[in-house]
Amino acid sequence: MLFISKQKEIQSQISEYCASVIKCMDTFQDAVKLYCDNSDRKAAKASFAEVHKAESRADDIRREIEVLMYSKSLFPESRGDIMGLLETMDRVPNQAESSIRMIWNQYVTIPEQHVDEVLNLVDVCCRAAYAMVESAEKLFSDFTNAAVAVGKVDELESEGDRIEASLIEKIFSEKSNNISTIVFRDFIKCVVQISDRAENVGDRIRIIVAKRAI
Amino acid sequence: MLPLTGGLYLGWALGANDAANVFGTAVASRIITFRKASILCAIFIILGAAFQGEAGIHTLSGLSKQSHMPTLLVVSLSAAITVTLMTIMRLPISASQATVGSIAGVGLATGSMQWGGLVKVIICWVASPIGALIIACIIYKLLAAFIRYTPMSVLTRDKILWGGLIIVGIYGSYALGANSSANATGIFSGQFPGISDKELALFGGISIALGVLTYSKRVMMAVGKGIMPLDAFTALVTVSAMAITVHIFAFIGVPVSTSQATVGAIIGIGLIRGAHSIKFRSLRNIGFGWLLTPIIALVLSSSAYAIFCLAKPTL
Numbered sequence: 446m447l448f449i450s451k452q453k454e455i456q457s458q459i460s461e462y463c464a465s466v467i468k469c470m471d472t473f474q475d476a477v478k479l480y481c482d483n484s485d486r487k488a489a490k491a492s493f494a495e496v497h498k499a500e501s502r503a504d505d506i507r508r509e510i511e512v513l514m515y516s517k518s519l520f521p522e523s524r525g526d527i528m529g530l531l532e533t534m535d536r537v538p539n540q541a542e543s544s545i546r547m548i549w550n551q552y553v554t555i556p557e558q559h560v561d562e563v564l565n566l567v568d569v570c571c572r573a574a575y576a577m578v579e580s581a582e583k584l585f586s587d588f589t590n591a592a593v594a595v596g597k598v599d600e601l602e603s604e605g606d607r608i609e610a611s612l613i614e615k616i617f618s619e620k621s622n623n624i625s626t627i628v629f630r631d632f633i634k635c636v637v638q639i640s641d642r643a644e645n646v647g648d649r650i651r652i653i654v655a656k657r658a659i
Numbered sequence: 660m661l662p663l664t665g666g667l668y669l670g671w672a673l674g675a676n677d678a679a680n681v682f683g684t685a686v687a688s689r690i691i692t693f694r695k696a697s698i699l700c701a702i703f704i705i706l707g708a709a710f711q712g713e714a715g716i717h718t719l720s721g722l723s724k725q726s727h728m729p730t731l732l733v734v735s736l737s738a739a740i741t742v743t744l745m746t747i748m749r750l751p752i753s754a755s756q757a758t759v760g761s762i763a764g765v766g767l768a769t770g771s772m773q774w775g776g777l778v779k780v781i782i783c784w785v786a787s788p789i790g791a792l793i794i795a796c797i798i799y800k801l802l803a804a805f806i807r808y809t810p811m812s813v814l815t816r817d818k819i820l821w822g823g824l825i826i827v828g829i830y831g832s833y834a835l836g837a838n839s840s841a842n843a844t845g846i847f848s849g850q851f852p853g854i855s856d857k858e859l860a861l862f863g864g865i866s867i868a869l870g871v872l873t874y875s876k877r878v879m880m881a882v883g884k885g886i887m888p889l890d891a892f893t894a895l896v897t898v899s900a901m902a903i904t905v906h907i908f909a910f911i912g913v914p915v916s917t918s919q920a921t922v923g924a925i926i927g928i929g930l931i932r933g934a935h936s937i938k939f940r941s942l943r944n945i946g947f948g949w950l951l952t953p954i955i956a957l958v959l960s961s962s963a964y965a966i967f968c969l970a971k972p973t974l
Binding site: 452455456519520521522523526527584585586587588589590591653654656657659 | 689806807812813821891892
């Protein structure tokens, strides 16, 4: 019974962590949308701070889970797998925050003609992160089907790569190439890494399931 | 009491080697510390020997009626030397085969062999790996279906398997004590006034437990490098099948080898998963051990008996 309550405690913390990752991605999407609508840095500052706050919250929960897992008696194999999973998952909100920090620090300008595609890319990357969270949650409710949910992450990652390639081709086909173009290109690459990192989480989930395949 | 030391040494060697069959994977995977596993294993071996070890004593003592202490010394030492030789040759040991081989050697030399009992024992030796194979296949299918078709957390799955491994380890220890204590002290049945068969079984169990506590760590840590690498699922199936098989033979009253039951269970899993996962070289070594152990013990005990007779013709 003692073990069951410990397990429930860990599972509830993991659910909280997943919710914090979703919250971070939501605030990230809202912040980019706001910045695209109005590129005034001062107006965007509050929403950027929200992303940072959400990312920090996710970090805090992850650390709490790590401490919990070492203080509670989980089997070594489960502990190693879950720690690795959380570390990999954490790179997704980190990347969202990095993208926002890039906009702020490097004065990224999003050309008006590319706003829709940028928002589409952000949407695809956020959906990849949501699918990642969904498959991670499956591990803690119905693990044999977790790998099925990972397929959605892969599809969205490919979609993200496609949008990135098309966008970069477009911006360099325009005549007015300058330093802003390079910074914009780097920003796109930074955003698309969200879906790449979500895909890495998917790969880890596949391994966790495969290790337990019968 | 001198002949008893040979039997107790045999029990010690059996404990040092066979504890790995019940707790090896759990200890090697750090699910339970060696200290906790060996204490649990020792306690339940003694309980198994105390409550159900008597039947095996009756079987072994009935194989060949020997009442001379030197003869008993020959039997117990031959079995002990055989086990030591097999360990040096790095072949899997079977204390029950060594004991029965030694009894048969002296029984043949003295013409007192009870053939009916020997046939029963040999049938059980063949039946134990086959039984374990069948039981392993059944447990595998049932457990696999349960895990596949019951939606559960990865933590619950690990808890069922690793926690189950500790429970079946305890049960396996009990079965080991119930089945194998007779190997150590079975031949001394009726030889010491005031010591009943139940007490002899208990002594046998204690000697096995001492082997577990003092010298089983190395073998436990080496587990998983044998016939097939064992994960939590296969280890649970293997140990369960071995424990059930060995316990059944404890009821029948014939000591069988836990190593051979384990081999049978692993082959069963290999048949379900595909033969590629089985290391056939290890399997061949086990086959050699299976054949060589009783033969070496038989030759040793009959030769030693002949030497004793030459030295002391009145024996």
